[in-house]
Amino acid sequence: MTETLIGGLSVLEVGSDRNVVAGKILSDLGAGVIRVARRGGDSARRRAPFYARTSLAPGESLFWHAYGTGRRSLTLNPETSAGRAILRRLLRDVDVFVRCDSAESAHATGLDAEALFRLNPRLISVSITPFGSSGPLSSFAGPDLVIQAMGGLMQISGDEDRAPTRITVPQAYLHAGAEAVCGILMALAERNRSGLGQVVDVSAQECAVWTLMNAQQFWDLNRINLPRGGAVRPQRTAHGFVRLRSIYPCRDGHVCLYVRLGPMSSESMYGLVNWMEEVELAPAWLLAIRWEELNMLEITQRELDPLEAAFSAFFQRLTKAELGEGAVARRILLMPVNTVEDIYRDRQLQSRDYWQSIDSPTIGKPLRYPGPFARFSAAPVSAYSAAPEEGDANRSIPQGRIGLSTSELKMLRASNAL
């Protein structure tokens, strides 16, 4: 068997929509991931969007299918003492435990950090919560919208004249789950030296703050709360604000043109203007501009408006695909505003064999998944296996891993522990 990146690290996770991506990434890297949840109790299996044919039936959530790959499912009833005993038995020899409940609930179920370390001193115990496991807001509810709000990105995203907007596809716990993997692998590196596990406490809010780019610095250094903007965004100059368009309508959608006047984007701007000249859409004044000499801090709205009009006229003649390909050839900082449909058609992704097709028994046809998040030369990301049906490992894990006999297994079933 070829060696995987993290070599069979064993991970136990309590089913939640908030940790599902962490388990997926760990599985991609070669971990063996067991997901435990009460039957019907895994919120990841109830997240939109759903496969239309079966709408709300658990197991048909496309969110679950997308992020539930590469693991085995054990349904366990922690209300029964036998269920709790199995969980504790598993915790005794896994490397990583990923949960999303509050510190209070962890304490109530006897699975607080101290109890876990008594059980397994090498355990890397991970908590993914909205605001962190302790602190003044740690008991606050934090669905995606609340985290995008409290993390600061919403206030500066969206049109100036309307309410702030979030990214429509929920993001908060994808960031938190991926960040958890970084923490887990840091703790693993430390454990290799010390032999000891520790707690990894992930705050989704802090992960969201980490998407603000330089906005928090604008407050910290200049005492400026950046204004909100969308396709047209207010930009600071030495004389106040100008409105700079970056998203332009084209023939069949939109494209994005990166304009930062001056040397940073001059090669790109000459490329664009030359292209416009080829089709006789570059007025003489546009051809005369020395892009490297312009300065974003000195520009005025009166100079920007004709630029916007000239670019708009050109873009409206061409499709996203034509503009996108032309930009590649001419090294222009322009890319199409892709839809999910465009992304599946993207030539670059196809040429890199990005898409991974896997059969889904519950949906009954192959699904095309985003492929490896990175290409490793020695130990590639593991092939995906379809998100498991609930309890697909209810026999194999208790018998194989814990060593229960068939009759003991029957007793567990009878007592509703599984």
Add this chain to the structure above:
Amino acid sequence: MTVEKPASLLPLSGLKVADFSWVGVGPITAKNLADHGALVVHVESIARPDLLRIAGPFKDNIPGINRSGFFADYNSSKLGLSLDLKTQAGHDVARRLIRWSDVTLESFTPKTMRKWGLDYLSICQEQPQLVMLSTNMQGQTGPHAAQPGYGNVLACLAGYHQLTGWPDRDPAGPYGAYTDFIAPRFATAAVLAALEYRRRTGLGQYIDLSQYETAIHFIAAALLDYDTNGRVANRAGNLDVSAAPHGAYPADGEDRWVAIAIESDDEWRNLIRALGNPEWAAERRFATFLGRRRHARELGKRISEWTCARSPREAMRVLQAEGVPAGAIQTCEELHDDPQLAFRHHFWRLEHPEIGIHAYDGPAFRLSRTPGVLSRAAPQIGQHNQEVLSNILGYSDDEIADLVIAGALN
């Protein structure tokens, strides 16, 4: 002069990283390693400095190569080495730095490292234990591999603009270079996983991380929705397919807002109670999720009557106390006095020689026994040339003088 070592107990103490990357993804990845104990040397050219050094914000609003908070934030805990990779002597130093390193990061466009003989294939023969990560927009191979770009435009390619804003308007997109904040999480995990592989096998490897390919993972459910149902996801303001009411409601103050997300009937009842059981809330059309979603606009007006009399934080506190998921839509000013971020010590205030004391983002996770430490402010350009060349790479003073004369340190 001695090289200051990070605290000995951090998870990555002893790890040596050569960071040839610039702008966002590579530097943030290297910062993640540096803030957890790795010794990271950040390499830049003075002739063509990291773009974030010339993008703002600047201390006192005065541009200057060592005055950018944008650059500083992503380069805490690192040493700074200036190197002109267009000179032969510069190459020699770079080669020595790579040989010293366990991990090398770079984010040039493909072929650049090959041109300089610093690519993985040229190096792995004599340094098979090296972990090298290249990250760029769209990967090292394929017809679009060489296309330059930034996260601002890449976010469009990866679907985020189509999915952010109002359906009746042009796409708005999230602020900034959104994909730059997805890729480093994957890049950090990739490097650490490769190091774990090396620990067991003794072998390094090469990692090609396309920021496009990682970013797509965060819209995977919408992709499968198209693949199975043929549905093309679109931006929907703040509406949610399975929660209502779900939106941003005006609060007291200029451009102030509070977010409320009701995901269940229980939460809806909690909201009604928190609003003081107003008469309209008993209307039948609001009794079910589908009704609330259908009448979202009307519902929004009613909820706004309550929210607009309160500050975002006050509304959040009242609502959360009643079991309603709600959050102040915080400005960056508020993040700097957010009690929870303060409790978690999210921002580290470090003293920089030219910027003075200013805020750095710390890690988004805490390790209980060995938490990350931002051990120093970001380097000024070339700040640690002497330390790196002499103490880390073992150049003599004469050799360093030769490098200066050859222009290798520009």
